[in-house]
Amino acid sequence: MDQALADLIKISRATGVDPTLVQGGGGNTSVKTADGRYMYIKASGTALKDMSARKGWRRMRLDLARSVVKDKSIAQMETQKRELAVVDRLLLACDDNVKTDARPSVEAHLHAWLDKCVIHLHPSAAGAFANAKKGRAKLERLFKAEDPPLLWVPYTDPGYMLAKRIARLVEGYQSQFGKRPGILFLEKHGLFITAKTAGGALRLVRKVIGRCNSKLKQPKKVKPKPIGRRKIDEAKACIEQAYSQGTGEQAKIWYYYNNAIEQFLHNRDAKKMLVGSLTPDELVYANGPAMWVDKCDAQSIAKRLRNQIDSGGKPAVAFLVKGVGLFAAGTRKIAPTVRDIVLYSIFIRTNAHRMGGILTLNKRQEDFINNWEAEAFRKKLASGAS
Numbered sequence: 001m002d003q004a005l006a007d008l009i010k011i012s013r014a015t016g017v018d019p020t021l022v023q024g025g026g027g028n029t030s031v032k033t034a035d036g037r038y039m040y041i042k043a044s045g046t047a048l049k050d051m052s053a054r055k056g057w058r059r060m061r062l063d064l065a066r067s068v069v070k071d072k073s074i075a076q077m078e079t080q081k082r083e084l085a086v087v088d089r090l091l092l093a094c095d096d097n098v099k100t101d102a103r104p105s106v107e108a109h110l111h112a113w114l115d116k117c118v119i120h121l122h123p124s125a126a127g128a129f130a131n132a133k134k135g136r137a138k139l140e141r142l143f144k145a146e147d148p149p150l151l152w153v154p155y156t157d158p159g160y161m162l163a164k165r166i167a168r169l170v171e172g173y174q175s176q177f178g179k180r181p182g183i184l185f186l187e188k189h190g191l192f193i194t195a196k197t198a199g200g201a202l203r204l205v206r207k208v209i210g211r212c213n214s215k216l217k218q219p220k221k222v223k224p225k226p227i228g229r230r231k232i233d234e235a236k237a238c239i240e241q242a243y244s245q246g247t248g249e250q251a252k253i254w255y256y257y258n259n260a261i262e263q264f265l266h267n268r269d270a271k272k273m274l275v276g277s278l279t280p281d282e283l284v285y286a287n288g289p290a291m292w293v294d295k296c297d298a299q300s301i302a303k304r305l306r307n308q309i310d311s312g313g314k315p316a317v318a319f320l321v322k323g324v325g326l327f328a329a330g331t332r333k334i335a336p337t338v339r340d341i342v343l344y345s346i347f348i349r350t351n352a353h354r355m356g357g358i359l360t361l362n363k364r365q366e367d368f369i370n371n372w373e374a375e376a377f378r379k380k381l382a383s384g385a386s
């Protein structure tokens, strides 16, 4: 096996098994070969932890992956067409013996511009800063001893535009500091860590996450007070009825409760914090933030769901019911992902709020995500469709 592939599997599994690093199946990894001709990269739709010598990756020609960003004919295309063309071009850049229709990560062209070993994650510890109004200033202080310094990437639509922006920023960074950046924080998105070696990249991930966490408020590790069965059943029936009335679709409703959820429900500002989508992931996998429910009234919840649909958005699939807990609408496979996204979201929101305000996607940015073919494809794979 090529050393680069062995390294890719190593960094993917090591990060993929850590629930504090990977949420909602987000994240991708790549390693470039020693001769600089190829890049092994995670395949879209495979979880990092499930990567093996047999599956979960593609090998791409580095020159072809890079050229996507520099291609003028692609740059001139209209958004929808352009993103489809990029996905095709990335697939064409694959040069391996993989027989499945696995596509390379939708962020492959971005990876191509970074250092040898790349780990991209959406960890909540990074998100707390990437989604905070004062996040950039705080990070620059927190990592001021870093040489070369961290690179902050202002929010950019994912896909082609982001790859293009990263390529430009990295080129500028290189001419200023003589090397590529090791730590990149992407506003309202996540974290990129790059290094020359697999071990170096993994160490840097742990260092960055550890340092971020040292400034963040963690949920207290205390057992939550039990909630009565009847209260839960009543709220569940209410959400089920509201969901079918509001969306016209039947869905199974799942109940979740733990210390983090209990503590969030007791936060005075909980309702205020649940406005706007934090990241493309939260929008794609959970249709935005959980809906805050003060009192379970099926009619009014149904009305709020209809309003969300009427205003061009997607109806909430998660509901935080005061004094009861979290309810998620969806299949057995999807519901735990929604739960994980909500846990990740309330951690980020609580911390960004404490830092002086939460940064969320604006309407135009949300519309872009909702129309992005590649995200729909990723979601379809994650939901188990072939």
Ligand SMILES: [Zn+2]
Residues within 6 Å of the ligand: 026, 027, 107, 120, 121, 122, 189, 190
């Ligand atoms: Zn990402």
